[in-house]
Amino acid sequence: MRHIAGVGLLALFTVACASPEEGAASGDAATASASASSAGSIVPGGTITGTVRELIPVEPYVYLRLETASGELWTAVAEAPITSGDSVTIYNALPMQQFESKTLERTFDVIYFGALEPTAVGAHGATAMTTGAPVAADAQVGVIAPARGENARTISALWLQSDRLVGTTVAVRGVVVKYNGGVMGKNWIHLQDGSGDPSIGTHDLVATSLDAAAVGDTITVTGTVRTNVDVGAGYTYLLLLEDGKVSRP
Numbered sequence: 001m002r003h004i005a006g007v008g009l010l011a012l013f014t015v016a017c018a019s020p021e022e023g024a025a026s027g028d029a030a031t032a033s034a035s036a037s038s039a040g041s042i043v044p045g046g047t048i049t050g051t052v053r054e055l056i057p058v059e060p061y062v063y064l065r066l067e068t069a070s071g072e073l074w075t076a077v078a079e080a081p082i083t084s085g086d087s088v089t090i091y092n093a094l095p096m097q098q099f100e101s102k103t104l105e106r107t108f109d110v111i112y113f114g115a116l117e118p119t120a121v122g123a124h125g126a127t128a129m130t131t132g133a134p135v136a137a138d139a140q141v142g143v144i145a146p147a148r149g150e151n152a153r154t155i156s157a158l159w160l161q162s163d164r165l166v167g168t169t170v171a172v173r174g175v176v177v178k179y180n181g182g183v184m185g186k187n188w189i190h191l192q193d194g195s196g197d198p199s200i201g202t203h204d205l206v207a208t209s210l211d212a213a214a215v216g217d218t219i220t221v222t223g224t225v226r227t228n229v230d231v232g233a234g235y236t237y238l239l240l241l242e243d244g245k246v247s248r249p
Contacts, residue, residue, distance in 0.1 A: 048075060048090040048112060052082055058103050061160060063111075064088070074111040076160065078197040090114040092143045092195055094154050100164065113157035115143065115195045143194030147173040147220045156195035159202040162227050162239050171222040172205060172241065173249070176213050184231065189213050189244070191221065206237055211246035220247045 042048060050066030050073075057063075057079060064075045064082065075090050082088065093114040100107045146154050153161070153170045174191030181187045186208040196203030207221045223244030229237045 042073075042093060042095065042112065046093055048073070048093045048114070050088065052084050052086045052088060055082055055084060056104065058101075063101075063104070064090075066090075074108050076111055076113050077116050078156070078202070080116055088116060090116065092146065092154060092193070094146050094152070094157055096157065096161070099161070102163070113154060113160065113195075115156065141175040141177065141192045141194050144173065144175065144218060146193065147171040147222075151222075154195040155191065155193050155205045156197075156202055158205065158225070158241075159196060159239060162225060165225045166227055168225055169222060170225055170241070171220055172207070173218070173220040174205065176215050176217045176219060177204070179213055179215050181212065186210065187212060189219075189221065189246075191219075205239065205241060207241035207244040209244040209246055211244070213246055218249070220249065221245070222247070 048066065048068060050068035052064050053067050053072065054065035055062055061076055062079050062082060064077065066073055066075055066088070075093065077090060090112060091114055093112040095110050095112050096108075097110055098107055099111045146152055149171060151168070151170050153165075153172055155172060155174060158165065158170060158172060172191060172193070174193035176189055177192050178190035179187065187210065189207045189209060191205045191207060192203055194203075198204075207223055209221065209223070213219055221241055221244040223241040226240045226242050227238060229240045229242075231237070
């Protein structure tokens with residue numbers, strides 16, 4: 001149940017590696033244009049393919065302005081060796097409206113959070129991961145469709161936006177990779193959805209609930225976002241989804 005990530009993980013939400021001037025140089029007009037031309041053509045949880053026209057690293061993430069067949073748009077993915085002019089595909093893309101980046105001191109009309117890899121599977125393989133077969137604890141699962149609705153988030157997006165989502169209710173859909181029932185009067189559920197970076201822990205989300213689940217289940221948990229939660233006995237969570245309600249699609 002212990003889930004302690006590096007202190008530097010939250011620091012990335014408040015310290016930018018690129019200057020605000022550099023981010024603003026691309027012009028908010030480009031962002032607005034991209035929103036108008038592309039937002040309606042992308043299905044949440046789908047893919048985006050385009051050419052990188054601008055990139056802004058904010059370790060361990062990178063913001064990418066892509067030129068796509070339906071116009072320009074902004075995306076955000078885990079940091080990777082990408083250069084301007086590269087052709088990339090973003091998987092499990094989830095749009096966020098009026099997303100404010102405090103580190104860049106700018107607001108994106110629409111930005112898509114996703115992953116560069118289509119799958120990142122454990123020993124059981126992608127098919128077993130997404131059909132409810134048992135999953136080894138702390139394994140990585142294949143990319144699955146995200147929850148629906150305005151409060152829906154992928155796990156990667158929730159880590160990235162946790163500072164501004166504290167106290168709000170969000171819905172996350174994922175595969176249960178670890179489950180501890182009846183601890184301190186709650187069930188502790190580890191979820192993964194194929195997004196995020198395993199090297200820094202942003203691929204995994206811990207949720208507490210009075211509802212039961214089992215390893216291998218694909219579920220949606222709707223709960224309250226908390227950060228820096230000290231539950232005692234040396235257990236600290238940088239990000240926790242509390243008092244979750246479990247539903248099954």
